[in-house]
Amino acid sequence: MMFSPLRLVRAASVVAAMMAATALTPAFAQEAAPTAVAPEAVVATVGGSTITEADLGFAAEDLAQELQQMPPEQRRAFLVRVLIDMKVMAKAGADAGMADTPLFKQRLQYLQDRSLRRAYFADVIATGVTAEAVKAAYDKFVADFKPAPEIRASHILVATEEEAKAVKAALDGGADFAALAKEKSIDPGAANGGDLGFFSKGMMVAPFEAAAFGLSDIGQVSDPVQSQFGWHVIRLEEKRESSPPAFEKIAPQLQQQLLMTTFDDTVAKLMDGVAIDIPDEALSAAVAAQTETGAPAQ
Structure with missing residues (x-):
């Protein structure tokens, strides 16, 4: 909502x-x-x-x-x-x-x-907004959750296309990806072998995302791809379907949403039949524009 x-x-x-x-x-x-x-x-x-x-x-x-x-x-x-x-x-x-x-x-x-x-x-x-209400909201969230494809990928980021081609050639020749990432990559995450962890569509910049999700086989390495950060060489590490977050992780957010919803519904009921007069027409219109439910101020 x-x-x-x-x-x-x-x-x-x-x-x-x-x-x-x-x-x-x-x-x-x-x-x-x-x-x-x-x-x-x-x-x-x-x-x-x-x-x-x-x-x-x-x-x-x-x-x-x-x-x-x-x-x-x-x-x-x-x-x-x-x-x-x-x-x-x-x-x-x-x-x-x-x-x-x-x-x-x-x-x-x-x-x-x-x-x-x-x-x-x-x-x-x-x-x-009881513990039972929050748990019920979580159960509904899980029931409505639609899994989405996620992948885990590693990358090596360099400044130029020539460097990226050289990296790809070295990998094709059998070089260790993680070791090469630590040696060549200018990405801050190079220390962990360029591992980016799991991500879904919409989380990465478009050229990188297209290349990463275009890889079909585990261990497959992409051709060099350019983004605003430089040139990437990407390796597909894992594939999976997303799963709903644990209750403990999302419970505070659900509680806040329930508070907001209950607040909104309660105020709407309290406002029902209440006459509001704001003589300043411009202010009245501005207040009405910000009000999501209920009759506009008159």
Whole structure:
């Protein structure tokens, strides 16, 4: 299933926040004690105002990128320091009357909506993407998988046609391919005898691909073929049919796809019957153009 850029960004922003909260917060609790810590447990008191384990989790969501750049043993202290600064500055702002301004109240409403959005995503959408659902998606992926031809080939890459012809002549005369690749090839992979591993159609540049897949017998060596990288002499090593990747390799991708699909479907249902008015006609059209499902804004 394809997703519009709008929905990918909208969903990814919530997914990232949820993953930050679920992945980082337990680590702080584990650093503090070997057993689970209650969200209401007090970590510090600042002028009579408390900082709790829940506060650390909230801060971890907002500062996920900064925390990823920091050694794990420093993260908890960093968050506490940030929250101390926040408490002190928040009190100063309240004392100055900033909490009573219309702009602050608008910001507060935005933050409340954002928090509820995250909570709804975590409790309603994400919980539907179970291990069983991911496994079912993998089973369907395997059932729908269509094997494609794959080959394993080695090559020797040189700068000129004359060099390539000389390499081909040496191979025809019985020279060892791997040894000649190490000696002559200018490809970075020459150290392993020029072995390129398995690949399917569409993975290599066109002239190389045509020559490689044109080889029919194992051990057969191609005539020199030119690409933008130089001149290749190619040997066919193995043939096989592709197989689906292991569950462990593709499970994270499938989980992300399920999250996106569930997000998309849930938002579409929530939007059903909701009236949207965007007075700016150009903006309204731009929003409608980015919306994959649902009625355009009016």
